[in-house]
Amino acid sequence: MAPAAKEFYEDQKNLNKLCNFLRSTDGPAVREAIMMDKRVYYIKGEKLVNFMVEPKKGTKWPKELPRFSSRPEAITVCKELCNIQYIHRSEKVAKGELEVARVRDFDESAYFTWIYEGDMTNKNLMTTALIIGFLCCTCFPIWPNFLKVFVWYMSVSLLIFIFFLVTLRAVVFLFVWIIGYEMWFLPNLFDESLGFCESFVPVISCEKTKDGQLMYRVGVFVAFSSFCYWAVTQPSEFDGFVKGQGDFIKDLYAGTLLSDISQKDKENIDKPKMPSLEDLLKKLDSEDEEEKELSEEEAAEALLNSLVEDSEDIDDEEE
Structure with missing residues (x-):
């Protein structure tokens, strides 16, 4: 490796820039697997070296990163990535499943799993925005009226x-x-x-x-x-x-499509409909009254049946 390039990649910040490029969509193709119950991305050492020496057609190599002129130069950098544990050697134990290899040295014929996840700033910002958005959505009922509008x-x-x-x-x-x-x-x-x-x-x-x-x-x-x-x-x-379509759009913006609903129902449209204790007691009283009415009807019907039977018995005696 040229002295300038060698000194460049000896700095860990520059190695981070190289790994950010290799882990981007412009980098070499990687495969997914499971290792220790976690999804990981791995690549064969030979393919990694080939990409670093001769990138695929159409790849835009970053201008701030020196190009590799030979395979030994790329292998030297890959060994350094293993030493600082940005990648580690893995072995296949089953289809789509890996485990950490005992041998840690870099070898083109072996498989290597990426440990370096790249710059986490954007991911952390997206996670923070997702949490804030979720909290804002769940707190919608207490938003100010102008925000709801x-x-x-x-x-x-x-x-x-x-x-x-x-x-x-x-x-x-x-x-x-x-x-x-x-x-x-x-x-x-x-x-x-x-x-x-x-x-x-x-x-x-x-x-x-x-x-x-x-x-x-x-x-x-x-x-x-x-x-x-x-x-x-x-x-x-x-x-x-x-004209009807225009009125529909106006009502849609004004929120008057539900004009037949009372104002109280409109204000409480996003609140859960839970019966009050008074409503439950009224319901129980109405059920008791219905049962009482049914029992009275049954008693009257039984009395009527008994009277009919008595009249039939009297007629039989007279005959």
């Missing part, structure tokens, strides 16, 4: 935006599909297998429709044209529909 307006605005976005995507797809192409705006927007940023890539996708869809496109065009003609020729109904 703000959250309500934000939620309604987001809901309306998503609705119009989905509708716009569908309408644009319909128009272009009738022409003979399939065009989607943000095609991966609802793909749950992708990350947040990847869901917005690409912005637009456009492909020619498959053969055999001409009759379907003509049928959809005729149906859509008929609907548009009906909407134009029925201005009073269509205007009423537009």
Whole structure:
């Protein structure tokens, strides 16, 4: 290793920078396994050295880190990573399961588990934000009224935006599909297998429709044209529909959709519905009264039956 590079990687801070790069998404591919009931990431020593000497195509090596010119240079750094316990040698005991090896020296043919987790600042900040967000959500009933109104307006605005976005995507797809192409705006927007940023890539996708869809496109065009003609020729109904939608949005923002509910119920809409002691006592009294009424009815019915039987006995004696 060149003297300048050797001195560079002798500093642990610089080694941390190298490990941050190796542990990032631009680093070498790693595998998952279980070791001591914990999920870990491991890599073969040969692949680690190969990546450090000759990174995969398209990898952007950090400018502040010197490149390795030979395999012995990379092996020297890997041995140092073992010495400071950033990685440790492991052995496979089963499929997807590792254990710590007794031999600690670096060897290209062995497997090595990452102990270095990288910069924990972002992870700690995200954990703190998650805890604060959870506490804020659970304490929503005691929020000030202006914050509740703000959250309500934000939620309604987001809901309306998503609705119009989905509708716009569908309408644009319909128009272009009738022409003979399939065009989607943000095609991966609802793909749950992708990350947040990847869901917005690409912005637009456009492909020619498959053969055999001409009759379907003509049928959809005729149906859509008929609907548009009906909407134009029925201005009073269509205007009423537009006005109704506008009133609905206004009521949604104003929170007056539940106008038939009392003000007390509106204020307590987020509170659990627990019966009071007075309600429970009234319920018990009503049940006792019902049982009493039933017992009286049963007694009257029994008396009536006995009278009927007595009258039948008298008739039999007279005969």
